[in-house]
Structures are given as C-alpha cells and as structure tokens.
Amino acid sequence: MDDAATVSTPTPAVEQAAPLLRLSAVVKTFPGVRALDGVDLDVAAGEVHCLLGQNGAGKSTLIKVLAGVHRPDAGDIVWDGQPVTFPSPQASMRAGIATIYQELDLVDDLTVAENVFLGHEPRTAGFVHRGPGARRTREILAQLGHPEIPPGRLVGKLPAAAKQVVSMGRALSRRARLLVMDEPSAVLAHDEVANLFRVIRGLTAGGIAVVYISHRLEEIREIGDRVTVLKDGRTSAANLPAATTSTRELVGYMTGRSIEYVFPPRPPAPPVPQRPTEPTVSQGSVAAPVAPLLEVSGLGRSGEFADVSLTVHSGEIVGIAGLVGSGRSELLETVYGARRAHSGSVRLDGRVLRPGSVRAAVRAGIGMAPEERKSQALLLGEPVYRNVTLATFGRLARAGFTDAARERAEAARVTGELRLVPADVRRPVRTLSGGNQQKVVLARWLLRGGCAGTRLLLLDEPTRGVDVGARAELYGVIRRLADDGVGVLLVSSEVPEVLGLADRVLVMREGRVIHEAAASDLDEHAVLDLVMAGSLLSGAQAEGDLS
Amino acid sequence: MIDVASPAAASAKRAGWWRGDGSEPVRRNLGLVGVLVLLYLVGALARPDIFLHGGRLWSNELTVLTQASSIGVITIGMTFVMISGGIDLSVGALLALASVWSTTVATQSYGPGVMILAALLVGAGSGLVNGILIAYGRMVPFIATLATMVAARGLAQKISGKLTQIVKVTSFNRIAEWRPLGIPLLVIIFVVVAVLAWVLLNRTTFGRRTVAIGGNAEAARLAGINIRRHTLLVYTLSGLCCGIAAVMVTAQATAGSSDHGNLYELNAIAAAIIGGTALTGGRGTIVGSVLGVLVFTQIYNLFIVKNLQTEYQQIAQGVIIVAAVLIQQFRVAALRRPVPPGA
Numbered sequence: 001m002d003d004a005a006t007v008s009t010p011t012p013a014v015e016q017a018a019p020l021l022r023l024s025a026v027v028k029t030f031p032g033v034r035a036l037d038g039v040d041l042d043v044a045a046g047e048v049h050c051l052l053g054q055n056g057a058g059k060s061t062l063i064k065v066l067a068g069v070h071r072p073d074a075g076d077i078v079w080d081g082q083p084v085t086f087p088s089p090q091a092s093m094r095a096g097i098a099t100i101y102q103e104l105d106l107v108d109d110l111t112v113a114e115n116v117f118l119g120h121e122p123r124t125a126g127f128v129h130r131g132p133g134a135r136r137t138r139e140i141l142a143q144l145g146h147p148e149i150p151p152g153r154l155v156g157k158l159p160a161a162a163k164q165v166v167s168m169g170r171a172l173s174r175r176a177r178l179l180v181m182d183e184p185s186a187v188l189a190h191d192e193v194a195n196l197f198r199v200i201r202g203l204t205a206g207g208i209a210v211v212y213i214s215h216r217l218e219e220i221r222e223i224g225d226r227v228t229v230l231k232d233g234r235t236s237a238a239n240l241p242a243a244t245t246s247t248r249e250l251v252g253y254m255t256g257r258s259i260e261y262v263f264p265p266r267p268p269a270p271p272v273p274q275r276p277t278e279p280t281v282s283q284g285s286v287a288a289p290v291a292p293l294l295e296v297s298g299l300g301r302s303g304e305f306a307d308v309s310l311t312v313h314s315g316e317i318v319g320i321a322g323l324v325g326s327g328r329s330e331l332l333e334t335v336y337g338a339r340r341a342h343s344g345s346v347r348l349d350g351r352v353l354r355p356g357s358v359r360a361a362v363r364a365g366i367g368m369a370p371e372e373r374k375s376q377a378l379l380l381g382e383p384v385y386r387n388v389t390l391a392t393f394g395r396l397a398r399a400g401f402t403d404a405a406r407e408r409a410e411a412a413r414v415t416g417e418l419r420l421v422p423a424d425v426r427r428p429v430r431t432l433s434g435g436n437q438q439k440v441v442l443a444r445w446l447l448r449g450g451c452a453g454t455r456l457l458l459l460d461e462p463t464r465g466v467d468v469g470a471r472a473e474l475y476g477v478i479r480r481l482a483d484d485g486v487g488v489l490l491v492s493s494e495v496p497e498v499l500g501l502a503d504r505v506l507v508m509r510e511g512r513v514i515h516e517a518a519a520s521d522l523d524e525h526a527v528l529d530l531v532m533a534g535s536l537l538s539g540a541q542a543e544g545d546l547s
Numbered sequence: 548m549i550d551v552a553s554p555a556a557a558s559a560k561r562a563g564w565w566r567g568d569g570s571e572p573v574r575r576n577l578g579l580v581g582v583l584v585l586l587y588l589v590g591a592l593a594r595p596d597i598f599l600h601g602g603r604l605w606s607n608e609l610t611v612l613t614q615a616s617s618i619g620v621i622t623i624g625m626t627f628v629m630i631s632g633g634i635d636l637s638v639g640a641l642l643a644l645a646s647v648w649s650t651t652v653a654t655q656s657y658g659p660g661v662m663i664l665a666a667l668l669v670g671a672g673s674g675l676v677n678g679i680l681i682a683y684g685r686m687v688p689f690i691a692t693l694a695t696m697v698a699a700r701g702l703a704q705k706i707s708g709k710l711t712q713i714v715k716v717t718s719f720n721r722i723a724e725w726r727p728l729g730i731p732l733l734v735i736i737f738v739v740v741a742v743l744a745w746v747l748l749n750r751t752t753f754g755r756r757t758v759a760i761g762g763n764a765e766a767a768r769l770a771g772i773n774i775r776r777h778t779l780l781v782y783t784l785s786g787l788c789c790g791i792a793a794v795m796v797t798a799q800a801t802a803g804s805s806d807h808g809n810l811y812e813l814n815a816i817a818a819a820i821i822g823g824t825a826l827t828g829g830r831g832t833i834v835g836s837v838l839g840v841l842v843f844t845q846i847y848n849l850f851i852v853k854n855l856q857t858e859y860q861q862i863a864q865g866v867i868i869v870a871a872v873l874i875q876q877f878r879v880a881a882l883r884r885p886v887p888p889g890a
C-alpha cells in the first residue's frame with residue numbers, strides 16, 4: 001500500500017488558516033493487531049468533520065486516542081498549534097476535547113444539572129452550589145436550543161435524544177472546543193436527527209469543531225463539511241468535500257481492504273438450491289421441494305426488528321450483513337430463544353420452536369456462538385474441557401454423576417479436529433487467544449455430533465477479536481461444518497467476511513431485511529451501499545422505512 | 548505467536564494434580580492447613596498443659612470439632628449458594644425456626660423420628676421459599692434472604708412464645724451424646740455431610756451447574772441450563788443444611804429456642820470466604836470451607852482455653868474476615884493480569 005499516494009487525494013474547497021487539531025502518521029498497535037497504521041486528520045474550528053470507515057478500520061481507536069484513553073505508539077498530535085500528548089482522559093478533557101460515546105456515559109440516577117457538571121461542580125470546600133449549577137445548566141441547554149429540558153429532572157427519565165443534548169451540554173460546560181460524536185444518530189428517530197443537526201449547527205456557528213462519525217451517508221452530506229475516510233487503520237482519503245463527493249467515490253475509498261482474508265472455496269454446486277424448484281424434477285414430484293432446515297417467518301420484536309422471514313438449508317451458510325443497531329444480533333438471539341419474539345414463528349425441520357426458550361432451541365439442535373464471547377459464552381476460569389461440555393455434561397453423565405475422563409476425551413477429540421492450540425484441555429480458557437477461545441465455543445456445539453447433533457449454528461461476529469491468521473482457520477472450520485450438513489446463520493459487521501463465507505446474504509437495515517441475494521451476485525460495494533444508505537431502494541420505500 | 552508444544556503445557560500434563568484444574572484451590576487449602584498448624588503452635592505456647600498432652604489435646608480437639616459441626620454443616624450449604632453467585636443471610640434464622648418447630652409439645656409427642664423429619668422439612672421448605680423468591684420472584688438474594696431472616700426468626704419467636712422448649716424425648720438428646728468409636732456423632736454427621744457435599748459439587752451434574760451459573764450465568768443460560776430451577780434447588784439445599792444443623796444444635800442444648808443460630812449467617816459466610824469461596828460466584832471448594840470453619844473454631848477454642856473474653860474473639864473474627872477478603876481480591880487481581888501465551 002502506497003499511503004503517500006492515497007493520502008494526498010483531493011484537498012478541500014477552502015483551506016482554513018491553521019487547523020484546530022492535526023494528527024499526522026498516528027500509529028497504535030495492540031497485541032496481534034495494528035489498529036492505527038498512519039492516520040492523518042485535520043480538523044478546523046467551526047467545521048463538522050466526518051469520519052468514515054468500515055468496521056475495524058480504526059475509527060474507535062482513533063476516538064480513544066483523541067480522548068486520551070489510548071496513547072499512540074508513534075505520530076504527532078498538534079492541538080491549537082502546540083504539539084501535545086494526552087496521557088489521560090482528564091488531560092484531553094482539560095485541553096478542550098469532549099467525546100460523546102455511543103453508549104452515553106451519563107448517570108441515570110442523577111439530575112440533568114448534576115450530570116452536566118459531574119466532576120467539576122461549582123463548589124466551595126466540597127459543598128456543591130446547587131443554584132448556580134442549575135442556572136448555568138439552563139443557560140447551556142438554552143444555548144443548545146433545548147430550554148425545555150428541566151435541569152432538575154433525573155436523566156434516566158429522559159428520552160434518548162434529550163440525553164444526547166445533556167451530553168453535549170456537559171461538553172459545553174467544560175468549554176470544549178472539539179466535540180467528538182460517535183454515531184450519535186444510531187439511537188435517534190428520524191425527526192430527532194434533524195433536531196440534533198440543528199444543535200450541531202448552532203455549536204459550529206460558535207466556532208466549536210465537531211468530529212462526526214456515522215455510517216449514514218445521507219447524514220454526512222447534510223451536516224458534514226469535510227470527510228476523512230479510514231481503511232485498515234490508515235487515512236485512505238482526507239478532506240473530501242462532504243456535499244459533493246459521490247457515494248461511489250466514498251465507498252471506493254472504504255472498500256478493497258488490503259487485508260485479504262483467505263476464504264475456503266464454496267462447494268462447486270450450491271449445496272442447496274435457493275429456490276427449491278429445479279432439482280426436484282428428477283423425483284417426478286411437484287410437492288417435494290427440499291424443505292428448509294430453519295424457517296423463520298414474520299419474526300418481530302417491537303423496537304428491534306420487524307417482519308423478518310428467512311430460511312437456512314442444511315449445509316448452507318447464510319450471512320446477515322448490517323450495522324450495529326440494525327437488529328441483526330437481536331434477530332439471532334430471538335431465533336435462539338434468548339429473547340422472546342413478539343410476533344412470527346421459528347421452525348426447525350418444520351416444527352415450531354417454543355418462543356423464548358433457549359432450552360427448547362438447544363434440544364431441537366440449535367447452537368449459538370454469541371457476540372460477546374467472554375461475557376456470554378465462556379467460564380473463563382474453568383478448564384477448556386468443562387467449557388466444551390457446558391451444554392452436554394448432563395448427557396455425558398451417568399445417573400447424575402459427571403464423567404470427567406469421558407468429558408476430557410470427548411473435548412480433546414473435538415478440539416483436536418478444530419486444531420485448538422495449545423491442545424491441553426485442562427488449561428483454563430482464560431489463557432487461550434481469542435481465536436482459540438472461539439474454537440472452544442464452536443467445539444461445544446460440535447460435541448453433540450454423537451448425541452442429538454447440532455443441526456443449526458448461529459454465529460454472531462465469530463471473528464471479533466480474532467487475529468488475521470486465526471481468522472482463515474475459523475473460516476475453514478465453519479465451511480467444513482456446513483459441508484458436513486450443518487446449517488449456519490452468520491452475522492457480521494465485516495462485509496467482506498459475510499460475502500466471502502456465506503452462500504446467501506441478507507442485508508438488514510433498521511430492523512428490516514432489505515435485500516437478499518446469492519453471495520456471488522453481490523460485491524462489497526453493493527452491500528455497503530445497501531447497509532449505509534439503502535440506495536438500491538426507491539426513495540419512497542426508504543421514506544417508508546424511516547417513518 | 549502460537550506455540551504449538553509449549554514446555555509449560557507438557558509439564559502441566561505430567562504434574563496434573565498440582566498444575567491441573569485445581570492448582571489454585573489446592574495451594575490455598577494447603578495454606579489453611581498451615582494456619583491450623585500455626586494455631587496449634589500458638590496453643591502449645593499458651594497452654595502447653597493441654598496442647599502438649601496427647602489425651603487432653605485429643606479431647607480438646609474433639610470439643611473443637613463438635614463445636615464446628617453445626618456451623619460446618621451450615622457453611623457447606625452456604626458454600627453451594629455462594630458458588631452459584633448468591634448469598635443466604637437467613638441460615639441462622641432458619642435454624643432457629645426448624646429447632647422451635649421440631650420441639651413443640653405436639654411434635655415431641657410423635658417421637659424423635661418425627662422431630663428430626665420436622666426440622667429437615669422446615670429447613671428445606673424455608674430454603675425453597677428463598678429459592679422461589681430469588682429464582683421466580685427475581686429478587687436480589689441479599690434482600691430476599693434478609694427478609695426471610697427477619698420473618699423466620701419472628702415466626703420462631705411466635706411459635707415458641709420466646710420460651711425455651713426443653714426436649715423431653717431423651718432418645719433425641721442422645722444424638723449429641725452418642726460417641727460411636729469414641730467420636731461424637733455430631734462430628735460424624737459433619738464429616739458425612741462434607742463428604743456427600745464434596746461428591747455433589749465435584750462429581751455430579753448438580754455441582755457442575757452450580758459452578759456454571761455462578762461463573763457466568765449468561766453463558767450457562769445460552770448453553771441451555773435451566774438457571775431458575777437450579778437456583779431454587781441450591782437454596783433448598785442450603786435450607787436443608789439448616790434443618791440438619793437445627794437437629795444438632797437442639798440435641799446439644801437439649802432444647803429448642805428461637806435464639807439458636809444467632810449470627811450463624813455471619814460465621815458461615817466468613818468461613819466460606821476464608822475457605823476461598825468467591826463472593827462473586829463460580830469459585831469455591833468444600834475442603835476450603837471445612838478448613839475455614841476449623842480455623843475459626845480453633846481460634847475460638849484458643850480464646851476459651853486462655854480464659855479470654857469473647858469480645859476479643861469477635862474482634863479477631865472481624866480482622867480475619869477483612870484479611871481473607873483482601874487476600875482474595877489480590878488473588879483475583881493476579882488472575883486477571885494478562886497471561887503470556889503458553890505460560
């Protein structure tokens with residue numbers, strides 16, 4: 001990759017005098033990952049600077065460097081003309097950078113005013129002046145165009161949009177000069193976004209700079225001044241004019257990532273006909289199509305996703321692409337019974353599963369590798385074999401007495417097939433790498449091969465936190481499982497992963513499946529387009545989705 | 548970065564009992580044995596006439612074990628509850644309730660068998676109530692058992708009229724007197740309960756579920772384990788242990804009383820913590836809890852034989868609890884430190 005060439009792409013319409021913030025060649029490495037690999041960023045006072053990039057491009061790490069959470073390994077940060085370092089979040093805050101994370105860091109049980117001045121309350125000798133705090137809060141909220149928010153109200157009782165205003169109020173109370181907003185619109189309804197934009201415009205008119213992160217291109221066009229695109233931890237394009245750069249061009253800078261994952265080849269003929277009409281001819285029967293393994297129809301949970309219908313056949317990998325918040329993880333958990341569906345049904349082999357019952361799903365032959373491996377799937381202090389047999393130790397037991405020797409043998413067999421390293425099944429799971437921890441979770445469901453057998457695997461972000469080398473191996477494992485006849489429903493925010501691994505792809509946006517196609521008929525570009533803007537839809541439909 | 552055949556992994560296989568699954572608890576329990584030895588040395592310095600005289604030491608230690616037996620049985624129930632990630636504050640009160648219920652004039656008229664059965668059923672039944680409140684009422688264990696603690700003690704006072712109920716069934720009282728092979732039956736009961744509990748925790752699906760739920764409830768749920776039903780069973784087990792302990796205490800006192808089991812919840816929790824049971828759940832051993840009880844009782848015994856006031860004993864107890872929790876936190880912090888691959 002020749003970054004010198006890629007960085008010096010189009011320069012902005014108007015170059016401001018001296019930027020408020022300038023990052024150059026910032027590098028941040030984590031064990032096994034180079035999260036930032038030379039990032040350049042210029043932010044001028046009074047502008048809205050948008051940051052674009054796919055999942056894993058380094059946006060979150062960049063924000064944390066700015067917020068003083070991470071210290072960069074190399075590169076320079078120039079703030080207001082002075083080279084600086086932010087050794088701690090407090091240092092960054094004191095300099096005048098306020099970060100509003102996606103999950104707002106407000107205290108629900110404190111009032112609006114208390115939240116705004118949290119950590120720097122107007123006080124004398126430890127006694128908080130409530131009056132001035134409330135008065136200042138009212139001023140700040142008025143300045144943000146929201147004088148109707150009562151400073152004495154508990155933050156927990158406010159709607160999401162108002163909470164966001166309070167977060168911005170906190171930034172203002174600290175006299176921040178740069179506001180970093182991480183996907184602020186993800187939690188907002190359509191009309192609330194318009195409101196948010198009004199507030200942002202008010203701030204920038206006062207000379208405050210905003211770094212705005214969003215996946216929604218239409219928002220970037222509306223609010224943004226300039227755009228910087230990240231890819232693989234590098235700045236792939238800097239200071240593009242937000243209003244005029246074409247979608248095609250922007251997506252172009254985001255795609256074609258240099259880390260090419262090695263995907264296992266798909267079976268030569270699609271394992272299962274997508275529309276099961278043609279191959280049944282040989283059977284001479286009209287009414288004998290290949291029945292799907294999993295059939296989800298009209299599934300919905302209010303506020304999360306609606307009217308989702310999909311099928312997975314035995315031996316098929318179906319991928320769901322979508323942003324965080326598009327309802328994909330919720331959908332997977334509902335299929336698994338970890339959440340109770342409000343409407344619709346889930347059938348496995350034609351039999352309806354009891355809604356809201358994980359145990360029914362597991363008994364029917366469904367296994368899941370959840371998104372948060374450590375908090376949702378593993379007993380970190382327990383040895384590998386006990387994690388592998390977590391769903392089966394009862395079946396391997398005799399009359400209620402567990403059989404550790406048999407468990408170890410079975411676990412060793414399955415983890416051996418998955419090439420777990422190190423192979424010792426007595427080690428605590430805590431000591432394994434991310435990729436090997438994921439293998440332990442997969443092994444849990446493979447172990448049932450001998451017993452009831454896992455028919456369907458639900459994988460939520462199976463390669464999160466897994467380094468590049470181990471990824472290819474996991475992909476191989478997942479494909480092998482499918483070849484053995486297991487159906488796989490896969491969720492990933494990494495578009496190349498979905499495209500490379502799945503046979504068929506569903507695209508989700510705002511709780512609905514908006515597109516379905518064979519993976520070979522889609523490319524990264526088209527999927528990103530769909531995921532971010534839904535531009536393949538007609539305008540009318542898009543409007544309908546939003547309202 | 549992935550070491551295929553690390554020497555550490557190989558040595559782990561060779562010295563499995565030491566480096567394998569249970570190395571941390573094993574080391575910790577050896578530490579507790581060390582503390583016990585230390586306490587004997589202190590005893591030998593303080594009262595050489597007892598601690599350096601075989602016969603007197605033996606009889607003194609049997610006294611210690613007898614004292615440890617009822618609180619020990621309760622600690623074992625508490626250990627299961629704590630490993631499952633909960634807490635049971637009601638154990639002392641449940642003991643009192645079971646004791647009173649099994650010694651009413653009416654119950655006594657049916658003989659010792661029914662008295663014992665009544666104590667066990669009252670204990671297990673009250674534990675079941677705890678379990679229902681926590682598993683199906685979704686109450687926080689701390690609050691649910693705090694409520695049953697107050698209510699059970701009150702009910703015990705109501706039934707007994709705050710009067711001590713003398714046990715007139717002599718065969719029942721013999722439970723505390725009988726010494727087969729010179730060992731008090733109470734101690735034997737303690738040992739039997741401990742052995743059964745060890746098997747239950749380490750060799751059965753019940754024990755495995757307990758550890759799984761306490762270690763990571765969400766993972767257990769997503770693996771298809773019925774968390775609610777199991778939580779219910781764990782609290783019922785703790786209640787049953789209270790019933791067993793009630794029989795032991797009542798027979799020792801030859802009376803049922805609503806004052807029995809006072810502060811037992813504190814002693815049981817403290818002993819379990821000293822024995823290495825994590826307050827956050829998922830970790831704990833029966834051997835550790837038994838040693839924890841023995842350490843406590845031995846300290847208590849030293850105060851008695853030195854004729855020191857019990858106030859000092861309570862102060863010492865508080866200090867020990869603080870020390871035990873601090874040690875546990877350091878251990879957890881050490882565990883959380885990143886482990887180099889293959890180390």
